[in-house]
Amino acid sequence: MSTSTSNAGSAAGSALRGGRRRPVDSTVKVLLxxxxxxxxxxxxxxxxALVQPTIGFFQQVSIVEFVTGTSWTPxxxxxxxxxxxxxxxxxxxxGVALTIAVPLGLGSAIYLSEYANxxxxxxxxxxxxxxxxxxxxxxxxxxxxxxxxxxxKWWPTDNGPAFQNLLIAGIAMxxxxxxxxxxxxxxSMAAVPRxxxxxxxxLASTKMQVSTRVVVxxxxxxxxxxxxxxxxxxxxxxxIVTIAGGLTSDRIVLNPLEGAATxxxxxxxxxxxxIPVGSLDYDSVFAVxxxxxxxTFALNxxxxxxxxxxxxxxx
Amino acid sequence: xxxxxxxxxxxxxxxxxSGNALTQRRSRPGEVAFRLAMxxxxxxxxxxxxxxxxxxxxxxxNRLDSRLWTEMPTGLVSRLDxxxxxxxxxxxxxxxxxxxxxxxxxxxxxxxxxxxxxxxTRWYNRLLELNIQNLAGVPSIIxxxxxxxxxxRALGLGFTVITAAxxxxxxxxxxxxxxxxxxxxxxxxxxxxxxxxLGATKWQTVSRQVLPSAxxxxxxxxxxxxxxxxxxxxxxxxxxxxTFITFNPDGLDSGYTALPIQIYTFITRSQSEYxxxxxxxxxxxxxxxxxxxxxxxxVRNRFEKRW
Numbered sequence: 001m002s003t004s005t006s007n008a009g010s011a012a013g014s015a016l017r018g019g020r021r022r023p024v025d026s027t028v029k030v031l032l033x034x035x036x037x038x039x040x041x042x043x044x045x046x047x048x049a050l051v052q053p054t055i056g057f058f059q060q061v062s063i064v065e066f067v068t069g070t071s072w073t074p075x076x077x078x079x080x081x082x083x084x085x086x087x088x089x090x091x092x093x094x095g096v097a098l099t100i101a102v103p104l105g106l107g108s109a110i111y112l113s114e115y116a117n118x119x120x121x122x123x124x125x126x127x128x129x130x131x132x133x134x135x136x137x138x139x140x141x142x143x144x145x146x147x148x149x150x151x152x153k154w155w156p157t158d159n160g161p162a163f164q165n166l167l168i169a170g171i172a173m174x175x176x177x178x179x180x181x182x183x184x185x186x187x188s189m190a191a192v193p194r195x196x197x198x199x200x201x202x203l204a205s206t207k208m209q210v211s212t213r214v215v216v217x218x219x220x221x222x223x224x225x226x227x228x229x230x231x232x233x234x235x236x237x238x239x240i241v242t243i244a245g246g247l248t249s250d251r252i253v254l255n256p257l258e259g260a261a262t263x264x265x266x267x268x269x270x271x272x273x274x275i276p277v278g279s280l281d282y283d284s285v286f287a288v289x290x291x292x293x294x295x296t297f298a299l300n301x302x303x304x305x306x307x308x309x310x311x312x313x314x315x
Numbered sequence: 316x317x318x319x320x321x322x323x324x325x326x327x328x329x330x331x332x333s334g335n336a337l338t339q340r341r342s343r344p345g346e347v348a349f350r351l352a353m354x355x356x357x358x359x360x361x362x363x364x365x366x367x368x369x370x371x372x373x374x375x376x377n378r379l380d381s382r383l384w385t386e387m388p389t390g391l392v393s394r395l396d397x398x399x400x401x402x403x404x405x406x407x408x409x410x411x412x413x414x415x416x417x418x419x420x421x422x423x424x425x426x427x428x429x430x431x432x433x434x435x436t437r438w439y440n441r442l443l444e445l446n447i448q449n450l451a452g453v454p455s456i457i458x459x460x461x462x463x464x465x466x467x468r469a470l471g472l473g474f475t476v477i478t479a480a481x482x483x484x485x486x487x488x489x490x491x492x493x494x495x496x497x498x499x500x501x502x503x504x505x506x507x508x509x510x511x512x513l514g515a516t517k518w519q520t521v522s523r524q525v526l527p528s529a530x531x532x533x534x535x536x537x538x539x540x541x542x543x544x545x546x547x548x549x550x551x552x553x554x555x556x557x558t559f560i561t562f563n564p565d566g567l568d569s570g571y572t573a574l575p576i577q578i579y580t581f582i583t584r585s586q587s588e589y590x591x592x593x594x595x596x597x598x599x600x601x602x603x604x605x606x607x608x609x610x611x612x613x614v615r616n617r618f619e620k621r622w
Contacts, residue, residue: 025518032432035424039447039492042485046457049464107356115350124357126612131364133539133608135546137575138597141582142367145374145590175367178360208349229452236454238549239575243582264456264549271459271553277468285553289460293453300452304445 050293053286060280066287072249072261074270074281081284083291085249089166089260093241094234096170096256097177101230104174105181106216106223112182113189114211125186132179140243143172148244162246164259169245173237177230184229188222189215225306232299236292238264263292368601371594378595387561388577395588400596403577405563406476407545407603410573413480414487414544419537421484422491429492430499431521451489458486459553467554474555477567482550487540494536498529501620531618538611542604548575574600 058066061081069082108128112121148168152160161167192215200214216223246259247269253260261269267285275282386399425447433440462482472478502525510520526533551573559580560572572580574596581593 022516025516028518029428029432032424032428035421036428036433036443038421038485039425039450039488040443042450042461042488043446045465046453046461049461050457053464104356104360107353108360111350111353111357115353126616127361129612130605130608131361133542133546133604134364134368135548135575135600135604137546137548137578137582138368138371138601141578141593141597142371144582146367146370175360175363178364182357182360206343206346208346211349211353232452232454236456238454238456238552239579242549242552243579264454267456267460268549268552271463271555286460286464289457293457296452296454296457297449300449303452304448 046293050286050290053283054290056278057280057283057287060283061287070252072266074284076250079280080250083263083288085252086261086263086266086288087291088252088254089241089245089249090235090262090264092166092254092256092260093170093173093245093262094231096167097173097234098227098230100171100174101177101181102227105178105226105230106185108178108182109185109189109223110211110216112186114207114215125183128179128183132183134176136176136237136239137243139172139176140240143168143240143244147171159257161257162259164244164246165257166245166253166260167256169241170256172240172244173234176237176240177233180233181226181230184226185219185223188219188226191222192218221306221309225303228299228303228306232296232303235299236264236296238268241265242268263288267292371597371601375591375594375596375598378592379598383595383599388559388572388580389561390559392586392588395586395592398592400574400577400592400599402560402563403572403574403596404599406560406571407573409476409564409571410480410483411541411545413477413567414484415537415541417480418484418488418491418540418544422488422537422540423495423533425488426492426495426499427521427526430496431517431525447489447492451493454549455486455547456549456553458482459550461485462550462554473568474570475568476564476571479551479554479571479573482554483544483547486547486550487544490540490543491536494539495529495533498532498536499525501532502528528620531614531620535611535615535619538607538614542607542611545607546575546600546604548573548579551576552579574603 066081066083068084069080070084071080071082072085073080112124116124144164148161148163148165151168151171155161196214196218197210200210205214241262242265245262245265247261247265248259249261249266267288270281270285275285382397382399384399384401384404386397387402388400389395389398429440429444429447433443435441459482462478466472466481467474467478472481506524506528507520510524515523558572560570562570564571578593578596578600581589581596
């Protein structure tokens with residue numbers, strides 16, 4: 001009896017809301033919130049997974065040695081934990097990849113957005129999206145067994161590229177990132193209003209001038225976001241560098257023709273073997289992982305900001 | 316351009332002449348070079364990619380027969396002729412079915428919450444959104460570390476099929492959420508208003524009006540997410556899947572291998588027979604992944620409603 005009166009009371013309070021408070025609806029809402037919290041739990045899980053072993057690592061290795069040391073040899077008898085060789089290799093590979101991916105990706109995007117006729121675009125855009133889905137282990141395979149032999153054969157001087165080297169890993173990674181950069185840049189170029197282009201044509205601009213001085217600057221934040229996303233993918237990419245990038249980490253390798261371990265390659269390599277839980281080697285995986293997480297976190301933050309900016313302008 | 320228009324009849328040829336002048340200006344050498352350069356970018360980038368994929372096909376051609384899916388992988392070169400990747404293929408099917416079961420409901424429900432229920436002015440909802448965008452950019456190997464530290468060790472699930480499935484589910488969760496949100500957002504407000512006007516509750520409106528209209532977009536996002544999970548190798552390497560497993564998984568707590576991991580294992584062997592088998596397995600993996608992506612893109616282009 002008492003339940004029915006309280007029901008009547010709330011119904012009288014707000015007849016419209018009464019309908020929404022049916023048991024199904026409130027259960028559903030709890031379920032939805034629970035689902036949404038899974039992604040929060042994931043982030044918290046990542047942070048917890050990284051922090052605890054990382055603290056353990058820094059109790060034995062000083063942060064100064066980690067940040068400034070030029071030798072990373074956890075598996076040697078003479079252990080050294082300077083992360084710079086891994087960072088340098090990561091930067092080299094990323095640099096090579098961007099040198100290839102940015103011009104090719106942007107050029108493809110400009111062609112698709114400004115020059116290609118609509119029918120061509122309709123065919124090419126899905127193909128590009130399709131190619132963005134090729135698994136990275138495939139790129140690693142072709143880098144090692146198809147591209148590098150070619151590079152070694154065509155190399156003009158005697159001291160050519162090694163069996164595994166940073167250059168070939170970077171080239172393969174560049175080819176991998178092109179579809180991503182092309183697709184996102186094309187989206188932001190397509191979002192530039194027609195009126196801007198028509199205004200420029202009315203002022204007697206040529207197609208090239210419209211492309212380079214109107215469309216590209218107007219789509220700049222989307223392009224930057226695409227490039228930053230490309231950097232983020234290159235820094236975090238694992239399979240290509242593990243397969244084709246090499247393993248050296250006892251010194252900083254600046255020559256891209258030599259092989260060297262990137263941060264991701266180190267993590268993948270050491271964890272393919274058996275490492276005892278709680279050992280310094282085990283913890284070093286997490287310390288490098290934490291550094292990688294921080295770097296990509298910063299890059300993602302920049303990218304998210306840029307995308308938001310380009311959405312705000314033209315939507 | 317030369318003759319100034321004097322009569323109305325002359326305006327027509329004159330305007331076409333000035334049209335010619337415009338097209339002439341467009342075909343100046345610099346213009347042509349720029350256009351060709353842009354076209355070359357597209358051709359080089361995708362030509363190289365196409366050439367590489369063709370090379371893989373040629374390299375693996377001898378292994379593209381029933382051995383690939385009826386035989387087990389082996390670590391012995393002498394037995395390699397009768398080897399395949401059955402355990403990896405079955406492992407991949409196990410993992411991907413579990414990922415679909417775990418990831419799709421959570422992803423779709425999260426997206427419904429964010430689009431239909433969450434109040435965007437609240438800081439916690441904005442944080443939730445930022446968190447998902449950021450997770451989408453976290454390197455996959457970090458998810459492997461999450462799996463190693465929390466799921467395999469702290470939760471005690473070990474290096475099993477279910478651990479791999481959970482890790483890959485969390486990895487592709489943002490893809491499902493973002494795609495589903497976009498599909499839901501594309502459903503016009505007027506549909507919701509009409510439903511409310513007929514006395515429907517919020518959930519009735521969402522489940523009977525909004526979701527059915529958003530199915531093509533959700534399907535596309537889900538298939539793309541699953542195909543990404545199929546191709547991921549890095550998190551599974553951290554989860555210790557790099558061994559020759561010669562049995563098919565028989566339960567959630569079973570050991571496993573998966574196609575991309577098996578390919579990596581073959582690549583790390585130096586003998587050329589392994590390279591050939593790796594190429595064959597890559598063709599199999601690519602066939603699965605590209606077929607799924609094609610279906611996804613087709614579904615989106617064919618069935619998505621334009622309001």
